[in-house]
Amino acid sequence: MIYNYTPMKPTFHVEIVNNHFEDPVLYVRAMYQKTVFLFDLGNIDALGPGKINTISSIFVTHMHIDHFIGFDTVLRYLLKRDLPLQMYGPEGIINCVEGKLKGYTWNLIKDYPFKLEVFEISEYNIKHVSFYASESFIPIIRQNITFKNPIVQENAFKINTIVLSHQIPVLAYSLEEDMHININKAKLIDKGLEVGPWLNTLKSMIRQGLPNDTVLDVNDKQCYLGDLIDICIITRGQKICYVMDVSPTEYNIRLLKEFVSGADVLYCEAFFSDEESERAKDRNHLTARIAGQIAREAGVKTLKVMHFSQKYKSNPDLLIKEAEDAFKGIL
Ligand SMILES: [Zn+2]
Numbered sequence: 001m002i003y004n005y006t007p008m009k010p011t012f013h014v015e016i017v018n019n020h021f022e023d024p025v026l027y028v029r030a031m032y033q034k035t036v037f038l039f040d041l042g043n044i045d046a047l048g049p050g051k052i053n054t055i056s057s058i059f060v061t062h063m064h065i066d067h068f069i070g071f072d073t074v075l076r077y078l079l080k081r082d083l084p085l086q087m088y089g090p091e092g093i094i095n096c097v098e099g100k101l102k103g104y105t106w107n108l109i110k111d112y113p114f115k116l117e118v119f120e121i122s123e124y125n126i127k128h129v130s131f132y133a134s135e136s137f138i139p140i141i142r143q144n145i146t147f148k149n150p151i152v153q154e155n156a157f158k159i160n161t162i163v164l165s166h167q168i169p170v171l172a173y174s175l176e177e178d179m180h181i182n183i184n185k186a187k188l189i190d191k192g193l194e195v196g197p198w199l200n201t202l203k204s205m206i207r208q209g210l211p212n213d214t215v216l217d218v219n220d221k222q223c224y225l226g227d228l229i230d231i232c233i234i235t236r237g238q239k240i241c242y243v244m245d246v247s248p249t250e251y252n253i254r255l256l257k258e259f260v261s262g263a264d265v266l267y268c269e270a271f272f273s274d275e276e277s278e279r280a281k282d283r284n285h286l287t288a289r290i291a292g293q294i295a296r297e298a299g300v301k302t303l304k305v306m307h308f309s310q311k312y313k314s315n316p317d318l319l320i321k322e323a324e325d326a327f328k329g330i331l
């Protein structure tokens, strides 16, 4: 039973790390889960060591310097961390990671626990290579996987990707919650139940689609899952999309409209204004107007534009307004 309306409490807490003219980076924390995603890996100094330490997976669109220079910062802060780091990116990312790691001498890290798993995504397959501190980061080649969405499926959400072009291959990503579950406090009290960690177990059982006669421990009392479902308000899951550095070709735009369809929030580049559409083609970037048109035609609820060319530094509102107008259909 899934009702189609906007979730009351968003599951994904999203932080745009830098301003419009700095490197585009999105820091996304999944509420109630210990999962933190980073979209793109430009300069991430603004996050600080505390937040960088929480990152579980990084999704890189492409390895131009403004999207990848943060690699060293991540490496430095996570070198002594037990939790492995997953990194996803387009064709070439394994070479780029290997090249970065080869830039240092690693004779003193045998006891360090850090493990980096890199997944290189192309249209048909995913290459997987491991880099472990204990092995001095010498690449360990794993078996290829056939490309299939979602590329990540966790307990409550999934990540999809699509290969587009920016003269070079570039990936766009979506992060989607399977379903959104809120607790109806009034009904909880009606049943004489108290809030507790069991609510997370209940949500997880519903997500797994367990049968109604599954028994759940509710503060030392045994209850059937079927008797508790009516304290849950189940809605469609949240969907956010991240799109940077895409050539404004008909092919890319058509694929993007489908990919970001129905997103709650689309984070999209708006590098040039419509007046510079020829330059946008030459430089393989979207204009603010195209970003707005894609969002509008894909039925996106909110559009957040990012990643502006330095030439608009004195007038960023020009790009913001152009994207907004196109999104509203008045341009
Ligand atoms: Zn860029």
Ligand SMILES: [Zn+2]
Pocket (backbone or CB within 6 Å): 062, 064, 166, 245
């Ligand atoms: Zn680029």
